Amino acid sequence: MFKISNETKIGLLAIAAIGLGIWGFKFLKGMNVLTASQTFYIRYDNVEQLRPSSPVFINGLQVGMVKDIYVDPEDDQTIITVINLERRIDIPKNTVAVIVSESIMGGKAIDLEINGTCNGADCAQSGEYLTGRTKSFFESVIGNPKELDAYTERLRIGLTALYDSIADPRHPQGFGHTLVALRNSLANIALMTSKINHFLDASTAGLTATANNTAEITKAIRESNQSIKSMLDNMSVFTEQLKDAGIDKTGQKAAVLMDSLTVTLSTLRSTLSTTESAVTKLDTLAAGLARGEGSMGLLLNDPEFYNNTVRTTRQLHLLLQDLRLNPKRYNTVKLKIFGKNKTGDYEIPLDDPAYQMLVDSLERDYSQRVKQ
Numbered sequence: 001m002f003k004i005s006n007e008t009k010i011g012l013l014a015i016a017a018i019g020l021g022i023w024g025f026k027f028l029k030g031m032n033v034l035t036a037s038q039t040f041y042i043r044y045d046n047v048e049q050l051r052p053s054s055p056v057f058i059n060g061l062q063v064g065m066v067k068d069i070y071v072d073p074e075d076d077q078t079i080i081t082v083i084n085l086e087r088r089i090d091i092p093k094n095t096v097a098v099i100v101s102e103s104i105m106g107g108k109a110i111d112l113e114i115n116g117t118c119n120g121a122d123c124a125q126s127g128e129y130l131t132g133r134t135k136s137f138f139e140s141v142i143g144n145p146k147e148l149d150a151y152t153e154r155l156r157i158g159l160t161a162l163y164d165s166i167a168d169p170r171h172p173q174g175f176g177h178t179l180v181a182l183r184n185s186l187a188n189i190a191l192m193t194s195k196i197n198h199f200l201d202a203s204t205a206g207l208t209a210t211a212n213n214t215a216e217i218t219k220a221i222r223e224s225n226q227s228i229k230s231m232l233d234n235m236s237v238f239t240e241q242l243k244d245a246g247i248d249k250t251g252q253k254a255a256v257l258m259d260s261l262t263v264t265l266s267t268l269r270s271t272l273s274t275t276e277s278a279v280t281k282l283d284t285l286a287a288g289l290a291r292g293e294g295s296m297g298l299l300l301n302d303p304e305f306y307n308n309t310v311r312t313t314r315q316l317h318l319l320l321q322d323l324r325l326n327p328k329r330y331n332t333v334k335l336k337i338f339g340k341n342k343t344g345d346y347e348i349p350l351d352d353p354a355y356q357m358l359v360d361s362l363e364r365d366y367s368q369r370v371k372q
Helices: 006-028 137-142 145-167 175-202 204-223 225-245 247-291 294-301 303-325 353-371
Strands: 037-044 055-058 061-071 079-086 096-101 108-113 129-134
Touching: 037 096, 055 079, 247 294, 303 353
Parallel strands: 037 129, 055 108, 096 129
Antiparallel strands: 037 079, 055 061, 061 079, 096 108
16 A cells, blocks of 8 residues: 655645645735736826725626736836736726725725726726726725715705704793793792792791890809719719728629630530440441441451552562663654664563562462462
């Protein structure tokens, strides 16, 4: 069976990568080498920052791309733009290639304005020149400037109707109706203020009598001030006597002592409860281990686990012994980059001591089984 080498695979992959890179570079420049296309030339006085690879549209459908832009060598002023169109697109000879703005960000494109259809000789052939025209950003946004007057007239009529509806006081949603309501509200506020003033005038006599009564009460309290002061002095002397007796300190010490005893008893009760619970759990755990419950109980009561541990230790000893005697088995790394492997396979010696150790181990296991 035919087998492809790694070198051939790498070479084919490199060729494919280079071809894909060339196709991508051409595509970014506006040329799709995998699709048949037509080429047309257009003359412009100003291309409005049009760039290669800009799209070409017909009624919003992209049908091609700008291939190249350069200055006409005959007059050094006219700009010649080269565009590529799909092969299946037929355009009349009177087609106008208009440079338009794609968006408010400033991107440019070419829009082909086609009037009618074409057949045979009426269609533009690849390599011919088309008529070019540039459309400003303002024209691209609003369309034909002659239609701006109609838009302005519609806007004026709409604003006039809006003003009439707002300023008319008879309109329930208008601003004039709101002003009338506001004026009525202000009149009601003025009437309410007048009534409040009349009420205050009528209540002046009552307020004066209330103030006089308050003054008489204050005078009576002032006259009794000496008696109140003597009472407060007697209470102060009594408080000093109680303080000198030390009753408050004794009560505080007793309260602190009782609190300490209460806390100590609570802590001791909690400690005893915790200790009793722990002892109970230990008894339960020990009984379960003795009965062989759980993973640890099975391990402690399973003789097969002990035998497997002994065998594993013995096998590990054999592995370490083999690693010491034959290190090349474990430190040899096989590398294969280009071509065949250069490292030979390991050859087992005939007098390998690991075999004898394995035989001795198997004999000991057999002897133990026979004794059992």
